[in-house]
Amino acid sequence: MFTNVVILTAGQTVYFGPRTKIISHFASLGYNCRQHQDPAEYFIDLANTDFEGHGDIVQLINGYASSAVAVRILNAIHADATGNHAIKSMLLTTPSPLQQFLVLLHRNLLNNVRNPGIYWVRLVTYTTLSSMVGTMYLSSNPKIVATDIVMLITYVNIYLVFLSIAVLPFFIEQRAVFLRERTNSGLNVGSYVLANFLGAIPGIFLIALSSTLLVGCLAGLNSYGVFLLVVFLSLVAAENLMHLISAVVPEFIIGMALGAAIFGWFILVMGLFVPAHAMPVYWRWSHHLGFLSYSFEALIFNQFGDDSTPAGLAVQAKYIPDTVHIGRDVAVLAGNAVAFELLFGLILYKFHTGRR
Template identity: 30%
Template sequence: MATQDLTLSSDSSKDPSDIAKDLEKGLELSRHLTNSAVSTFSWSDVGVVVKDRKTKQPLQILTSSYGSVKAGSILALMGPSGSGKTTLLNVLAHRTSSMKGEIQGKIMMNGRPTNASAVQQVSTYVEQEDAMIGILTLRETIDFAARLSVNGKMSKRERLARVNELIESFGLQRQADTIVGTPLRKGLSGGQKRRLSVASQLVTSPRVVFLDEPTSGLDSAASFECMNYIKQVAKQHNLIVIASIHQPSTTTFQLFDQLMLLSEGRTCYFGPVSNIEKYFERIRRPLPLHINPAEYLLDLVNSDFSHTAGAAEGSLRYIQDAWTASEDYKALEVAITTSTALGTAGPPISSARTSSKNVVTVSWVLLHRNFIKSYRDFIAYGTRIAMYFGLAIMMGTVWLRLSFSQTSIQPFTNAIFFGGAFMSFMAVAYVPSIIEDLHTFNKERHNGLYGPLPFVIANTLIGVPWLFLIAIMFSVVTYWLGHFNPTAGGFWMWVLWLFLDLLAAEGLVVLVSSIFPIFVVALAITAFANGLWMCVDGFMVPMGKLNPFWKYVFHYIDYQAYVFQGMMANQFRSTIWDCAKSPEGFQCMYPSDLESEGKIRGTAVLEAYKYSWSSGVIGEWIGIMFAIIFAYRVLGYLVLVLKKH
């Protein structure tokens, strides 16, 4: 109940004096946060040319952009939709791997030309979407970010002190033990989540912070509070903050030190926010009284919704040309050129961030985080445990205490197919959880915390105990209620096959979700793949009668086929079945050497399916299953390596 009370508290209801107290108390961060490495971040003649999708001709989406931001300042990149502000932000942050086009110009820190590696070492990028693990508390979210970013020389006490200082500096003390929030459980408000996003990135000790629309989706009060905390932290610790923003309120707009106004990829203004009124008065576009200046400027440079398109385009061209002809523009060019000349002669920038950890250490941290998520988040494994337990009861009572007569051979075969196929098919319940993990991974990877290998290792290991628990639970109910091969060896072999089935199915889910990290798409493709495996596993059409195309292209790589074969061998290789009696004698459905005694040797059923039952062949099937499981994980890893954001 206490958590709910914390959750429902509104950011906008906080008294300004409380904010001041929070800032006074919290802004005493340790030296790790203070920037003394990067004094200026600038760019010169930056442009982006892409290929137009319709005409296939070169299209300039960003033209000759110049800018410079000093330490302790916040720059707002503002403009209407399609103006190029997000493109420019991504270019400055060197997040251009998915940008299919030519990037022009120079980006500099302290006047020295820089590259992606150098920028990544001293910066962080806070995305518009809050990619966080919803079941973790606010404190845990920041703490895990700290554990992933700092080296082993920092003690636990020092790390926790750093976390607590950040929580205080962003005024989140009362929400420290509240979960972020999931579809099933309420958590932080939108403004609190946005502040948490920034705080969890600042724990990595960046000197330059890129924010992609940090106030998107927030009301004006929450937007102001979020940016106010960011401004105070930036001022106190000399950070450089560059934020794209769409349409801030008047109070939020005044928090920015500088503004870069963009439209159709060209700059309309760059300079102090305090100088906007004078500049636009000089170019005969004065700001009206009693109006939000940000709103007026956006209307001024937006020609999309004008009733007189020609006049609007002409007005926009005038504003763009006025900027390039202005003294402010020339002064900016000179300042950047001068700083570049001075910076080239100076010492290189040393990395302010601690060195990255080894794979084992990072994997252990991720495994710990995944473990917390797995037992708290009902969607991750709780859904499947409940679903499989219900299925086990249903299956055990439908196939209740079947006899070892020949009339039960087909029902047992049906049960084997249904159990294995349904177990693998319903692994799609894992899709929402793995997609959340992938979004978090993408954010942390692009901020330089770790790569695909630790993620894949931790994700693989965390599933093993839970899937084994599911296999045991399902088997205890179905195996003995259904009266399958009543031996201890038979039971544990059944458990093994179900366990391998679940491991392979989860590996398939991870692979598909890595390729298509969209819930509906991943769900549909995984379901289709499992439907395909069900069709060619040898139950619907026995392997001996299967079309050569399906047999040689798909059957031999079908993990469900090996599960079905293995479970069939487990059930029939050592069991004896009763034939039907008639006045003429015994009528046996499957001929065997026991027919004269009115019995069917179980191996006769396996022969009908063209299955072997020797221990060597079964061991080979188990080996193939492990190979398929390994292949799914390796392919998932390769997808993550090759995919760039």
């Protein structure tokens, strides 16, 4: 995110110029930064006399003073002082929101791949448990009845969503980085939020896909595409809810407790334990508020909507309302995901400014 870099030692300039020229400049003086070494740390160590193995300070100062980079800087200063504006201004410019978004998206994708705690551990956990669930509910087992499939769908839906609280500590760590970058470089909140949202999509989709293939194939569920879409959107909504919680809690312990409480509430009112039509009026609003109600309704309808057997009709009568529509449920899940992310961005913009 830097345009120009300044390195000083003993009150003298070791380097001042474009970030893109710093490696070649020091290489011309005989100091080559290795391929996988942090350039910033390497060059600061060279110029810091407090560290053993620092560079030849006199050579570094003289080398910069006679370099093409220094000559260009001096010419620009002279031109500016004499009112010659033909040379491009050397003032630091803030990257555009699009540039920031692309950099942040690339960084988030790399972080998600390199940090096993964000998605890889969850993927292994989900895959293992989905294999167990699928083999427990094998479609070839004649003893599995319709009510058992309801429990299967419920478990997959609830467990995949509930485990999303595991990523909350990482989101709170990222919030600290966001505060520092917004303070130092005027980070665009919209770019940050959009990069976070899109950067999470591949990992979430991989989790949803592996779970759908294992459970769907082994248990013989209907319409893998609808099942995958509903599970995927449920996970996206849950992940974005964790974004929102990470923006309002001071530490991850409180955030995980709050997230678990919210998910527990949504599970209680989603229509499994007490069907929506039998739910007390004073709790029915929370049934419509929780996004798990819509994923549960869509998954049950996807499995039993066309089942004309007595057991299937009994499930329909108990769990599927007359007004059910998978397209509407999918739209509500997507709307919840977007709403959570917009609230996350609004809170970051208003309350996490980096100012004291």
